[in-house]
Amino acid sequence: MTDIEDKPVDLVAPFVRTLVRVVRAEDTFGVWERKSDAEILADFIVTKEQRRQIPIIGDPDPDVMGRVEKFYVAVGLEIERATGRMASPMMKMSHEGFGRVILSVGRLVVIAKSLRDVHRFGFESFDKLAEAGEKLVEDAKTWIDAYPAVADV
Numbered sequence: 001m002t003d004i005e006d007k008p009v010d011l012v013a014p015f016v017r018t019l020v021r022v023v024r025a026e027d028t029f030g031v032w033e034r035k036s037d038a039e040i041l042a043d044f045i046v047t048k049e050q051r052r053q054i055p056i057i058g059d060p061d062p063d064v065m066g067r068v069e070k071f072y073v074a075v076g077l078e079i080e081r082a083t084g085r086m087a088s089p090m091m092k093m094s095h096e097g098f099g100r101v102i103l104s105v106g107r108l109v110v111i112a113k114s115l116r117d118v119h120r121f122g123f124e125s126f127d128k129l130a131e132a133g134e135k136l137v138e139d140a141k142t143w144i145d146a147y148p149a150v151a152d153v
Contacts, residue, residue: 011037011126015133018081019044019074026070043067044129046122056119060097068093068121071133072101078137079105083144085151093118103140108150110140 011020020037027033032040044067046054072089079087085105093099097118103111123129144151 011041013126013130013134014081015074015078015137016041016126016130018077019070019129019133022070022074022077038126041126041129044071044122045125046120047124051120051122054120056097056117059095060093060118064118064121065093068101068115068118071121072103075111075133075136075140076103078133079103079110079140079144082137082141083151085144087140091115105140105144106151106153108143108147108153110143110151111136 011017016037020040023040024032043063069089069091072091076087076089079085083105087103087105087110089101089103091099091101093115097116099115099118101111101113101115102109123132
């Protein structure tokens with residue numbers, strides 16, 4: 001979706017590295033092997049102009065739904081890396097692009113987020129992508145630190 005060739009991209013943020021691994025893990029035939037990490041994550045970047053051009057009428061594209069799912073899988077993996085506790089994402093979406101995602105650790109729900117307008121899911125830049133993922137991980141860590149007994153069940 002974005003022209004990444006002429007932009008220097010810094011993809012060293014831990015969350016972004018995890019997201020790259022999640023996306024590459026689904027490449028069972030090696031199609032993306034020669035692609036750079038920036039090319040692999042290019043579809044996660046949606047500028048304001050691109051966002052305005054995306055219609056919200058109709059069913060969300062299955063590729064967009066897959067990106068949403070991969071994003072929250074990466075959040076769960078980063079929570080596990082940061083806390084040593086497995087975080088499981090669960091997502092329920094309607095065919096109209098509305099839904100909910102939760103991540104649980106033990107019996108503790110560490111993230112509960114309503115999803116709207118999934119048709120336009122994306123981030124302005126790789127920095128914004130990293131910032132969004134890392135904020136969710138930090139929020140989850142706060143809940144785990146507050147309720148460790150529930151997280152350990």
